Amino acid sequence: MKLNLTIRDMVHTAMFAAILCVISPHSINIGAVPITLGVLGVLLTGALLSVKTAPLSVVVYLLLGLAGLQVFSNYKAGLSVFAGPTGGFLLAYPFMAFVVALSVKLFGKRNLLSLGCGMLAALLICYALGSVWFMAMMGTGLKQALMTCVVPFIPFDLGKAALAIAGALAVEKAAGQYLSTKG
Numbered sequence: 001m002k003l004n005l006t007i008r009d010m011v012h013t014a015m016f017a018a019i020l021c022v023i024s025p026h027s028i029n030i031g032a033v034p035i036t037l038g039v040l041g042v043l044l045t046g047a048l049l050s051v052k053t054a055p056l057s058v059v060v061y062l063l064l065g066l067a068g069l070q071v072f073s074n075y076k077a078g079l080s081v082f083a084g085p086t087g088g089f090l091l092a093y094p095f096m097a098f099v100v101a102l103s104v105k106l107f108g109k110r111n112l113l114s115l116g117c118g119m120l121a122a123l124l125i126c127y128a129l130g131s132v133w134f135m136a137m138m139g140t141g142l143k144q145a146l147m148t149c150v151v152p153f154i155p156f157d158l159g160k161a162a163l164a165i166a167g168a169l170a171v172e173k174a175a176g177q178y179l180s181t182k183g
Helices: 007-023 040-049 053-066 079-083 087-107 112-138 142-149 149-180
Strands: none
Touching: 007 040, 007 053, 007 112, 040 053, 040 087, 040 112, 040 149, 053 079, 053 087, 079 087, 087 112, 112 142, 112 149
């Protein structure tokens, strides 16, 4: 599969991977799963990049963390993070970015409806993959996983989605001609 990336695509991909690297390590520990700004970054990446470049940008971020750059929550890095209880959330990130970008593409423009639908779907993907992975790694049941990995995060993640929507719409207004909903 050939991506056929333009220089602009590569710049956007690198720029959003860098944004993820800067904001994602900042987190608040509330238990086995921290509150992180990574979700905000992934939602914003999906909202502003194409279906081709949004997940690619997130994969670049994940590969940087896998290679040892301390870009995951609490400034962690490496394979051990993927193999730990929060690895499923990281693995969900490219799918989340893709779903938000796809929603914008399917609706044909960035607006509250396209972004809201995409971000709600993305959060469901995050919760599903993260919870299933958590259950497998920690040997817990569904109820405990939901109470640990989903319920405490809903208000924070809805807030992050609202910030990402506001940010994406502001960027669209300021620099819409540089963004593409195609691809």
